[in-house]
Amino acid sequence: MATTPQTLFEKIWNRHQVRPETSETPAVLYIDLHLVHEVTSPQAFTELRQRGLTVRRPGQTIATMDHSTPTTPRNAQGIIPVLDTQAQAQLTQLESNCRDFGIPLFALGSENQGIVHVIGPEQGLTQPGMTIVCGDSHTSTHGAFGALAFGIGTSEVGYVLATQCLLQSRPKTMEIRINGRLSKGVGAKDIILAIIAKIGVGGGTGYVLEYTGEAIRALSMEERMTVCNMSIEGGARAGLIAPDETTFEYIKGRPRAPQGAAWDAAVADWQTLVSDEGAVYDAVVELHADEMAPMITYGTNPGMGIPITGYVPTAGDMADESARAGLAKALAYMDLEPGQSLIGKKVDVVFIGSCTNSRISDLRLAAQVMQDRKVASGVRVMVVPGSQQVKKQAEAEGLDEIFKAAGAEWREAGCSMCIAMNGDQLKPGQYAVSTSNRNFEGRQGKGGRTFLASPLTAAATAIAGAICDPREILG
Amino acid sequence: MNKFIPYTARYAVLPMENVDTDQIIPARFLKTTDKVGLGDNLFSDWRYDSNGQPKPEFLLNKPFTKGVEVLVAGTNFGCGSSREHAPWALQGFGFKAVLSTYFADIFQNNSLKNGLLPIVISPETYQLLVASDAPNPGHATLSVDLANQTVTLPDGSTMWFPIEPFAKYCVLNGVDQLGFLANADSDISAYEQTHTTRVDTVGL
Ligand code: SF4
Numbered sequence: 168m169a170t171t172p173q174t175l176f177e178k179i180w181n182r183h184q185v186r187p188e189t190s191e192t193p194a195v196l197y198i199d200l201h202l203v204h205e206v207t208s209p210q211a212f213t214e215l216r217q218r219g220l221t222v223r224r225p226g227q228t229i230a231t232m233d234h235s236t237p238t239t240p241r242n243a244q245g246i247i248p249v250l251d252t253q254a255q256a257q258l259t260q261l262e263s264n265c266r267d268f269g270i271p272l273f274a275l276g277s278e279n280q281g282i283v284h285v286i287g288p289e290q291g292l293t294q295p296g297m298t299i300v301c302g303d304s305h306t307s308t309h310g311a312f313g314a315l316a317f318g319i320g321t322s323e324v325g326y327v328l329a330t331q332c333l334l335q336s337r338p339k340t341m342e343i344r345i346n347g348r349l350s351k352g353v354g355a356k357d358i359i360l361a362i363i364a365k366i367g368v369g370g371g372t373g374y375v376l377e378y379t380g381e382a383i384r385a386l387s388m389e390e391r392m393t394v395c396n397m398s399i400e401g402g403a404r405a406g407l408i409a410p411d412e413t414t415f416e417y418i419k420g421r422p423r424a425p426q427g428a429a430w431d432a433a434v435a436d437w438q439t440l441v442s443d444e445g446a447v448y449d450a451v452v453e454l455h456a457d458e459m460a461p462m463i464t465y466g467t468n469p470g471m472g473i474p475i476t477g478y479v480p481t482a483g484d485m486a487d488e489s490a491r492a493g494l495a496k497a498l499a500y501m502d503l504e505p506g507q508s509l510i511g512k513k514v515d516v517v518f519i520g521s522c523t524n525s526r527i528s529d530l531r532l533a534a535q536v537m538q539d540r541k542v543a544s545g546v547r548v549m550v551v552p553g554s555q556q557v558k559k560q561a562e563a564e565g566l567d568e569i570f571k572a573a574g575a576e577w578r579e580a581g582c583s584m585c586i587a588m589n590g591d592q593l594k595p596g597q598y599a600v601s602t603s604n605r606n607f608e609g610r611q612g613k614g615g616r617t618f619l620a621s622p623l624t625a626a627a628t629a630i631a632g633a634i635c636d637p638r639e640i641l642g
Numbered sequence: 643m644n645k646f647i648p649y650t651a652r653y654a655v656l657p658m659e660n661v662d663t664d665q666i667i668p669a670r671f672l673k674t675t676d677k678v679g680l681g682d683n684l685f686s687d688w689r690y691d692s693n694g695q696p697k698p699e700f701l702l703n704k705p706f707t708k709g710v711e712v713l714v715a716g717t718n719f720g721c722g723s724s725r726e727h728a729p730w731a732l733q734g735f736g737f738k739a740v741l742s743t744y745f746a747d748i749f750q751n752n753s754l755k756n757g758l759l760p761i762v763i764s765p766e767t768y769q770l771l772v773a774s775d776a777p778n779p780g781h782a783t784l785s786v787d788l789a790n791q792t793v794t795l796p797d798g799s800t801m802w803f804p805i806e807p808f809a810k811y812c813v814l815n816g817v818d819q820l821g822f823l824a825n826a827d828s829d830i831s832a833y834e835q836t837h838t839t840r841v842d843t844v845g846l
Contacts, residue, residue, distance in 0.1 A: 185833045186826060192808045195826050197833055199840050207725065209675035218820075223830075229843040235673050253673040260675050271846045279846065292841050304724040304748060320726035320752035322818065330823040332830055336806060368660055369718040372747055402721065404747060423841050433839075468660050468721070489716060493659050588669040595692065607664040607722060609687045 172443035175409050176340050176375045179315040179440070183298045185332055193334040199297040201327045202283045203230040203270065205261040207302030211325035212264040223331045225269040229292060232258055232275045233282045237590050238551050238578040247275055247579050251590065281554020281580040284308040284522040288392065289556050291421025295410035295437040300327055305522050305604065307398040311391035313410035313440045315375070318399065338404070339449035341374040345382040347457040352638035355390035356524060356602065356621035358382065359397040360462035364472040366452060371403030374450065377442060378408050382456035388417035389528040396523045397604050400469035409441040461637055463509055464606050464619040466497035475624065475636050481505035500608055501616050509618065509634045514598045517548045517629040518611070519622055521585035521603035525553030527560050529602065529622045534566040536626035536640055542574035543632025549576045549591065551583040575629065587612045600628040643757045645816040650785040651711035651738065654701055655775045661715055662722035663749065667731040680727055681734020702735070706780030714741045714771045720749025729753040739786055743768050754809040755818065759786065761793060761803045770795055788814055
């Protein structure tokens with residue numbers, strides 16, 4: 168009997184319905200893995216205490232410290248000092264919450280601590296077919312493994328802690344097909360910036376995106392994470408990439424990956440997690456990798472991106488009055504002119520890090536550019552590994568020495584200047600090229616101005632002291 | 643959360659698109675471990691100068707917005723991060739509803755969990771609200787009736803708005819979803835019995 172072809176999303180969704188959606192109530196969806204951090208969880212634990220509830224599945228929950236933690240180098244005692252008393256209170260509270268409720272925690276100073284979306288995959292916790300949530304919108308990162316992963320608010324953090332479930336209305340699906348192959352100097356970050364520039368910051372709202380096509384298949388796992396990470400910047404809560412050999416290869420042997428016979432069974436199951444031939448998406452968008460150049464943003468949302476060789480749009484390029492007003496406001500904040508080129512624009516800071524681009528392969532790319540070169544004078548360059556494990560690996564490969572020799576800062580693991588709530592931030596008026604995911608006004612510090620770009624572009628800019636097409640340096 | 647009671651209120655118009663959660667409440671105010679006090683820092687970077695003094699030109703510093711209870715904003719309101727601090731800050735300021743042609747969906751979910759109504763309006767309604775406000779800003783009123791899912795506009799006309807039925811039930815009755823999920827306990831246990839392979843974080 169022929170069965171109706173299903174998308175990858177539908178397969179995962181169907182597997183996790185504790186109760187299906189009705190006309191009265193959304194579906195009760197089971198959550199396999201819950202990631203917790205210090206900033207969006209305190210009020211949820213308070214709620215649990217007030218209601219006398221426990222955590223239903225501490226073993227399906229993992230906590231880390233990343234957002235408000237400092238990334239300043241360790242002191243002589245090997246301790247990372249927390250100078251901000253409010254941040255310290257938040258960290259202390261996470262520690263006591265995890266202790267009281269039995270949740271494993273990678274605390275500041277532990278060898279596994281890091282950005283919440285870096286540690287899940289690193290530990291082998293993120294696996295195909297799972298449902299994964301976190302009180303953080305970039306949970307979409309984990310979709311790179313073919314897991315349905317999305318950000319939730321603090322109330323929902325409490326619901327998942329207490330019941331391991333969420334009430335969810337079924338989203339629509341959008342296929343984003345990237346045909347062809349990327350050319351040299353163009354990477355995963357450029358793909359996702361090009362996608363968001365095309366669909367807009369609200370274009371994915373209500374959808375789960377599935378990235379398909381030759382260019383996506385050719386990406387490494389870490390590159391796929393970069394793509395899925397920014398799904399939320401197109402308004403989509405989740406992005407998916409069907410698992411394949413690249414995925415299995417990455418997971419194999421990680422601390423919490425299945426072992427032995429369980430591994431074989433898992434892989435056999437994961438291989439079924441693809442959208443069936445003939446499965447229907449609610450929308451389809453197509454882009455061509457061959458046509459892509461390194462991307463950079465000029466404005467104050469991630470959809471305001473252009474090829475680095477292009478020009479800042481003018482009012483005439485905008486569809487309507489409110490888009491023109493949005494452009495004018497963004498350019499006033501950025502102090503840029505319509506129609507100008509960004510190449511050669513002087514910057515004050517280069518930030519290489521965040522859950523978008525702080526994994527070992529990102530650092531290798533940056534090091535490749537910075538090796539035997541010097542950071543331009545007057546530019547502050549911060550390289551912030553996504554986790555302690557990434558840091559250790561980078562040091563084993565001597566990448567830290569390359570960065571330091573070039574004149575960059577080599578930091579401890581955390582969100583750092585991506586979010587400017589941990590001491591790392593821009594000063595008012597400063598310009599930064601950043602490998603993070605948000606260029607909102609003040610995101611990297613009040614009054615700071617952000618250009619989002621890839622690690623290659625960021626590193627090339629660090630050397631040039633001004634926005635630079637990495638292809639110039641790579642030759 | 644309190645039960646919803648229909649109300650008539652004055653509104654303020656923030657005619658900007660893609661207002662993100664970093665504008666609603668900048669990250670540096672997220673170092674709090676409770677929900678109170680966030681209203682003081684609502685739209686902080688637009689509202690205060692570098693010395694912490696109110697900028698007179700910003701909407702919420704204008705005398706006529708004192709006491710407004712509804713915010714009318716441009717499309718894609720609340721995009722960006724999942725911080726529930728955004729609706730907490732809006733409510734802390736005194737807002738009961740936000741009207742926009744479009745909401746980012748995590749913001750929408752978070753708002754409903756707290757009884758802050760995100761009301762989706764048509765571009766025409768948005769224009770009407772902007773035009774009604776223009777002659778005497780902050781003085782026009784609208785009425786919100788959740789049971790009937792209607793907003794009565796300043797010109798006396800009534801518009802219907804969509805809301806997911808369960809969210810409506812929760813906001814109307816001032817209950818949250820946790821009770822419902824807790825009542826699904828036997829189904830959740832049954833699910834766990836039949837779906838046994840899952841990761842284990844214990845010992846990490
Ligand atoms: S690195 Fe930035 S985007 Fe990623 S989790 Fe941290 S704060 Fe959020």
